[in-house]
Amino acid sequence: MQRLNVGLIGCGLMGNMHAMSIVNCIEEGVFAGKAEIKLHAIADVDEKTLNSRSDLYEVPVRTTNGHELCISNDIDAIYVCTPTKFHAEFAIDALRHGKHVFVEKPLGTIPQIRDMIVARDAGKAKCQVGLVLRYDPLYWYVKKLVADKAKDFGPMQNVIFRDDQDYPYTGTGSHPSTWRADKDIAFHGTLFEHSIHDMDQLLAICGDVESLAASVKFFNNKPDIEDSATLLLNFKNGASGSLTSVWYAADRDSRRCEIYFKNAVLEFVPGALGIGSLHYKVLTKPDVKVEQREIQDTYMATMFKGLRVPPSHAYFYETVAFMQSIIDGTPTYNALEAALKVHEIIEACYMASREKKVVKL
Ligand SMILES: NC(=O)c1ccc[n+]([C@@H]2O[C@H](COP(=O)([O-])OP(=O)(O)OC[C@H]3O[C@@H](n4cnc5c(N)ncnc54)[C@H](O)[C@@H]3O)[C@@H](O)[C@H]2O)c1
Known part of the structure; x- marks a missing residue:
């Protein structure tokens, strides 16, 4: 064992x-008999x-x-x-020690991410990044739906992604620490601390970005800690889109995404730790609301074949995936290389805003 x-x-x-x-994974016996x-x-x-x-x-x-x-040799x-x-x-220290x-x-x-890649390759270890929305059943399902319905939906034209969150550095509410200031x-x-998740998912659903412009603003007197960012993204698939990311004082943590195709519209609103809502409409056909059960069941059946994984939330699923990659040798879906790409695009957004120009990638 x-x-x-x-x-x-x-x-x-x-x-x-x-x-x-991790404790849930142990108690639920997800890898019982294997590890x-x-x-x-x-x-x-x-x-x-x-x-x-x-x-x-x-x-201990x-x-x-x-x-x-x-x-430590015990870890x-x-x-x-x-x-x-x-x-x-x-x-890097952990990866260098295998x-x-x-x-x-x-x-x-x-440069730090590049150093992580070198350290991982030298140690031949697995490295997974906490871009957790990749393990959220709703985002996963949207990505699959867009691919499966490509013929019915027609070409993607436009995407609107909005993400607003109360200040996560006041030491109150759901974020008890202050270091984010x-x-x-x-x-x-x-944009960097929070909407890096959104950018990751925009890439997953819409594909690579070809060029971008950005407006990054500071309303709270915190140097380099922006509380508003609006990005204009041109995707390689021909669609354009916007990402709006806001930190503010209202007690709310919310995301919403609308995607417009030539023949269809799709909207989803993620839940906090639950699945949230998803619906779409094609041409003159009635609006389709995808049931949470359908999303959950399809996700579980595809992502964790052969494992006894209880329905839970994305943070649990990402730990199961990390353990599975180590125990069964499966590839990590959240590899450093994918995360590097997301970080590079976010850095390009800061440059586009600073220099007031369109950045080609
Ligand atoms: N994936 C997600 O959805 C998500 C959500 C929230 C935070 N995060 C990320 O997780 C990380 C931690 O955020 P958090 O909200 O848990 O912060 P936190 O302040 O709640 O926790 C950080 C902990 O690290 C400890 N710490 C600080 N410096 C340390 C050091 N040098 N060595 C050992 N311990 C140290 C602190 O004492 C604290 O207990 C951040 O990078 C944040 O961006 C990810």
């Missing part, structure tokens, strides 16, 4: 979410967080120094869930 001892670096909001998913998975160690610089999470999950090893986990896989600034440092790595988004700078730790604001 394969041993899979997991270490977790940074156990705040996301670290805790991943710890819960013995253990949440073996936690590292966090904040001793209160470290002790409370280690006690909660009965984790705890430390304030994440690098101890990266070099096989590491989740890096620190604030963004520390992702590259821990991911550990499989799950690293949260955003990854860091473009600090450019030295977070690097950028709403």
